[in-house]
Amino acid sequence: MSDAEKSSADLVRLLYAEDKAVRNAAAKELGSRGMEGFAAAVPLLADVSWVVRYRACEIIGMTRQPEAFPVLLRMLSDPRDHVRYMAVKGLGILGDSRALPDVIRMQEDENPFVRRIAGKIAADLS
Template sequence: MALRDADDQVRISAASRLGCTGRADAIAALATLAADPVPRVRPMVAYALGQLRKVEATPVLLRLRHDPDRHVRENALEALGSVGGAAAVDALLLIAADEDPLRAQAARALGRAVDSDPRTQQQLTTLAQDDEPAVRAATTSGAVSTDSVRFAPGAVRGRAGERPRPGDPPARRPRIFPGTPAAPTRPCAGSPIPSFARLTDTAAG
């Protein structure tokens, strides 16, 4: 029921809580909001799918990767890194190696996926020495956020073992609600999760 509420803030909240359930059947429920007409709902859908950390979410996230809203695309990339697996890594490797405007986000996401696919390690080593400061910073941030600094000796120190340069920008955090305060770092902690049936208007499994 909450996912079909007329108020977009209620739909955002429902998507957020579904991401905390850890249930694979939450993917289908979240997919119903992937084309929500209110732009600020869709970034939370992508974020919540990443919170589930289920490879079954990959097809929905790959669709969201092409959303017209940049914030949705950014969150979809971050979520693909959290989900991991061959299909997600395939997409991230292509974006990180291309002239895509979201290369930095793909680099950060690959850091999250390093334990799910061995192909990420060599690419992350290369990205840590990229010509673009934003890509280097994002690579470092993705590795540190997942304790995966082992992927490349010296990579976290930047190009050729150097420390990050003064002009290197910090890696961006995913934007959850464009135009509203960022979501807390641990959105699933400290509050009870409503029943699955209440969120989705389905019989609880």
């Protein structure tokens, strides 16, 4: 069964797989499902695993749903730098210039990768 034939619940389960390629494929498929993918990903933002929260941010950005904007803004304060990175990247995918002040603030993040993506996204949103 291809990822496109799997239910959202099946794809969410794959986000917990050991294999990074499996997690990536599941995230891409959920991200392509618009509101369905968004709805499946939002509860994952509270997961104890930073890997799952990271993928949830990725999915939410890829869905390009207007509801993603405030959700990704909240994730900019996640304790894990990988999650903050993907939240910034997701805001860039959305392309909503309202995120610019928050993205600029992320250029002061403790992590150099977060700072780098924030600089790129800030330039894109300007």
